[in-house]
Amino acid sequence: MNKTRVYVAGHTGMVGSAIVRALKSTGGCEIVTRDHSELDLTNQKEVEEFFQDQEIDQVYLAAAKVGGIYANDTYPADFIFDNLMIECNVIHAASNNDVQKLLFLESSCIYPRLAPQPMDETCLLTGELEPTNEPYAIAKIAGIKLCESYNRQYGRDYRSVMPTNLYGQNDNFHPQNSHVAPALMRRIHEAKLSGDNEVVIWGTGTPMREFLHVDDMADASVFIMNLDSSEYLANTSPMMSHINIGTGIDCTILELAQTMAEVIGYEGRLVFDESKPDGTPRKLLDVGRIQRMGWRASIDLKEGLSMTYRWYLGHQAGMNKVTM
Template structure:
C-alpha cells in the first residue's frame, strides 16, 4: 500500500521548483505531480479547479511565480502584481476546496519595508514603506502570506509560508535584462571574458548589501518546513506572522559580489559602476533565528555556490549552442 503523499510542485520548471523536485526525489518521493505552463495556466481559475478536482493532491509547494530583477519589475509592474495574485488566489483556494491540508507558499524578502531594521525579523512585515522599484511584486507576495493565514484561521488548514532571500543556482534565468543580480552578472562576465572586453559595467553604485542563498539549500529548507509537525511550527510563529525567513544570515556588497562572480568566471578586465542606475533597497539581511530554532540552516558557502552555478550556466550555454548548430 502506497503511504507516500501525492505532492504537487507548482512551478517545477523554475529555479526553486526544480530544486524542490530534486530534493523530494532524493528523499525517495515518487508520487510528484507537475504541470508545465502550457499544460496548466495557473492564472485561469477554471483550469486550476479542474486540476485539483481530478488529481487528488495531498501537499502543494507553491513555487510558481512571475519573477525578475529591478528592470523587469520597473517595466512590467501590472504583470507582476496581476499574475502573482491570480496564481496564489487560484491555487490556495482550489487546494482548500479539494481537501489539501498542507501547502507551502514561497514569498520573497522584498515583502519587508525598504528601510527595515537589520537583520530583518518576520514581525517587521508591513511596518513601513516598500521599495518602490518592486512594490507591485512585493504587494502580491504579502497578499499570498495573508491568504494562507486567512484560510488557516477560517478553515483550519495548515498552509505555511517561507520568505527566501536572493536565490541563485542551476535553473536560473539568465536573460540579459530581466534576470536577478547573480545570473545577470554571471552572463555579463562570461560574455566579457569570451569577447575579451576590457570592462564590465555594473548597475548602481555597488554599495547596497545583499544576502544570497544557493537554491538547493532553499529547497531543502522548504521540505524541512513542510514536514515539521503542526505544534512545532506553531510554537515559533503566530497567526498574524506565520511566515519563516530563509537565508544564510550573511550578506555582501554588490561590488564584492561582482568581484567574486568575475573571479569565478575567470574575467580579468576592469569593473565599473553606473551610478545613474537605481540601487534599490540599501540592505536586505534576513534574521534567520526562527529557522535555526526549527532545526535548519544553510550549508553552501557563496563561493562554492557560485562555482556550481557557473558550471550549470556553461552547460546550459553549450546545450543551446549545440541545438542551434543541429
C-alpha cells in the first residue's frame, strides 16, 4: 500500500520544521519538501508544475514571510505581497491537482486589535486590525477565505489553524526582524555574555501575550489534519473554518522577560523604552473549541523557554537572517 504523500510547505522554518518532526514521529506518510532554491512559492508556474509532478495527497501550508513589529512596520509591501502570493499559488495549485486535504497555518494577528478577551473564532472581521501588522494580517485573513471558498466551490477539505504567539527551535533570532520571544532571548543572552547591567526592551512591558511552544503547535496541527471530517465540521462552519490553538494562559511582556532572564541566568536590570510601540494591548485566544475536540498544550512557558535556550546555545551561527 502506498504511503500518503504529504507536502510541508516552509519546512525549513520554525513552524514547518516542527510539523516535519511531528509527522516523522507518527509515521505512516511520505514527507515531501522543497527549499526556496528548488521551488519559489511566489511563482505560480513553478508551484503548478510542482503539484502536477508530485502527486501530493495532503498539504501543510506553513510557508510565510514573518517578523515582529519592526519588520512588519518596515516592510509592509513585502509582507502583504509575498504572503498573498504563497497562499494563492499553493491553495489554487493543490485544488487544481485534486489535493483533497490541506491545513493552512494562520496567525492570531488576524483578530481585531481590541477584540474581547479571550478571542474566540467568531471575532474574525468584527473590528479594526492592529495597524503595525495590518498588511500581514490582511494576507492571512485572505488565506482563511481562500480555504473556505475552495471548500464551498470545489468540495475540498481545507482547514485553517490559528496558533497564538509561537516560539521554539528554528525560530528567527534576528536582532531587529524577530518576534518578541526570540528577540528577548538573544538580547538577554548577549547582555549576560558582555556583562551589561541592563537590557532595554521596547514598550511599556504591560501588553499581555500568550505563548505556545512550536512542538505543541505541530502536535495540534497533525491532530486537526487527522480529525474525521464529521468531527471537524461539527466544531466549525462553512463560513468559519478556523480553529484556535494555544495554551489559554497569557502573561505580560515584563513577566516574559523576567522568566527569560531566569532561564538564561541574567541578573541585570530590565528597562522598558516607553517611546517604542506596544502593539495590541492583549492577545489571548479562547481555546475551548480545540480542547473540546480532545487536544491540550503540554509544554509550559518556563519549560519551553528552557528547551529553546538549550537549542539556541548550539545554533547561534547564522542567526542574522530574515526567515521565510
